[in-house]
Amino acid sequence: MNEDVYIPMVLFGSMTVIFVAWQYYRFRSRLETQHTFRLALEKGSELSPEFIKQLGEPARNKDHDLRRGLVALAFALGFATLGAAIPDPEATPVTLGVAAFPFFIGIAFIIMHRFGNKNES
Template sequence: MPVFIVGIVMFFRARERAETQKTIRMAIEKGQALPPEYLDSLKRSGSGRIKTPVNDIRSGLILMAVALGLVVMDYVRNDYTFETLSGIAAIPGFIGVALLIMGIVGLNTQKKS
């Protein structure tokens, strides 16, 4: 059932994207200029928000907190020893660290510009 639900969502998103591309293509073929507001709305509609370094930092911190929570849960559940779940927690932890680094580098790049 979850696979079916995800499939339906993906189908309708792909269909919506195809309709948007068709509309843009027709406007370009007719020589009509696309207003900047419309292009900005397309950027936002793709992911729901514009990608910024602050969002990378926020996502990185959240993933690191999830990893830390898994490690603490594993540590307490297994009589204060680290088991398999702590190793699995490294995955979101390292992704969080990478996002944090990307966000910091992005902020420094913006400040220099």
């Protein structure tokens, strides 16, 4: 196999591993929460709505979309800077094209923050 293929394979493979691990641990956390509910019900405890809300999903910060948008913009800026720093003239348009994805996702998150529901906690 050509050595030039290994770098993109490792890059996308590592991103896949990180995403799968994040999903797995999120799944395990929800499974443990359900186990806690089941155990409390089996012991005869009464579950109040406050208790269920406390054990459920954590409350999202009202600036959650803004933070995600800024992180995506920073990632795009870093990728664009990487493209500008590489001396190969063919690499710059490619890295700018890749940087466009997190850039527009970041813009979308910032727009969602600006025009989204302000009643969230």
